[in-house]
Amino acid sequence: MKIFNTFCFIIISMSSYTQCISGDCENGFGKFKYDNESFYEGNWKNGLKHGRGLDYQFDSINIKTKKKAFVKKLGLFERNQLIEGNKEVFNGRILLGFTITYKSFTASCLKNASLYEYPENTSNIIKSFEPGNTVFIVSKNTVNGYYYVIDPVSGSIGYVNQSLIGQLKQHNDQKDQLLSPSGISESLSISEIKISNSTDNLLGVKIGLSQYFLDPQETKTINIEPGEYIIFAWQKGVSPYRKKQIIESGQNYERNFIIVYSD
Numbered sequence: 095m096k097i098f099n100t101f102c103f104i105i106i107s108m109s110s111y112t113q114c115i116s117g118d119c120e121n122g123f124g125k126f127k128y129d130n131e132s133f134y135e136g137n138w139k140n141g142l143k144h145g146r147g148l149d150y151q152f153d154s155i156n157i158k159t160k161k162k163a164f165v166k167k168l169g170l171f172e173r174n175q176l177i178e179g180n181k182e183v184f185n186g187r188i189l190l191g192f193t194i195t196y197k198s199f200t201a202s203c204l205k206n207a208s209l210y211e212y213p214e215n216t217s218n219i220i221k222s223f224e225p226g227n228t229v230f231i232v233s234k235n236t237v238n239g240y241y242y243v244i245d246p247v248s249g250s251i252g253y254v255n256q257s258l259i260g261q262l263k264q265h266n267d268q269k270d271q272l273l274s275p276s277g278i279s280e281s282l283s284i285s286e287i288k289i290s291n292s293t294d295n296l297l298g299v300k301i302g303l304s305q306y307f308l309d310p311q312e313t314k315t316i317n318i319e320p321g322e323y324i325i326f327a328w329q330k331g332v333s334p335y336r337k338k339q340i341i342e343s344g345q346n347y348e349r350n351f352i353i354v355y356s357d
Contacts, residue, residue, distance in 0.1 A: 143171040156186020172303060198336050199231040199262040207258040209250060213240035220252045230334045249330035268337045272325050273347035285341050287316040288348040297351055300326040
């Protein structure tokens with residue numbers, strides 16, 4: 095009986111320190127505390143770190159300095175991975191800092207491949223690729239062994255099995271800014287982005303982790319928190335656009351997409 099009571103106490107003690115202590119840690123903004131002083135505070139999606147947040151992971155106590163060793167990540171998370179932001183590693187004596195970002199690539203299909211709606215071969219097939227077809231790879235980070243890609247020909251976006259993609263060629267960011275300042279916002283915590291699609295094709299725009307699709311001749315206003323974002327824009331028959339841009343606090347932005355024909 096004595097052993098049983100001790101065992102129950104240990105389980106209760108541990109479970110009380112590994113839990114969501116505030117907000118929504120499933121689909122929303124919340125703070126999750128682990129059993130060793132570690133925590134994550136930020137956005138969640140389907141129980142995963144997804145969006146902007148702070149992840150602090152306690153490691154140990156340095157025997158010589160008696161200081162806590164830790165790893166701290168601050169920035170944009172996608173499915174538990176920090177894809178854009180800053181990372182600090184402290185071993186109890188030396189603090190190292192790193193800037194985390196991701197790059198985009200183009201590549202050719204090695205074999206016949208399918209563009210899936212989700213990163214699994216049981217999901218809907220959006221289109222099929224033949225060997226040699228070029229795809230635009232949003233990020234080298236994979237999900238279940240699939241790249242997230244844009245088809246420059248059709249403008250479709252989805253997932254392709256990593257094993258069917260050839261050598262990656264880095265895609266360089268555009269030099270000009272995608273968004274132009276359009277006035278002062280009503281809030282320091284929220285900026286408005288007005289996007290107009292003055293073309294006859296569907297327009298896709300990706301800002302951070304959020305995606306938007308605009309029908310031909312449609313205008314859409316997006317509310318967004320100030321910060322640094324990687325922005326993508328793409329259409330059928332047009333090479334995808336990628337640019338890192340800072341959204342300033344108190345500033346609104348706009349962009350009108352048109353088609354320019356050249357001889």
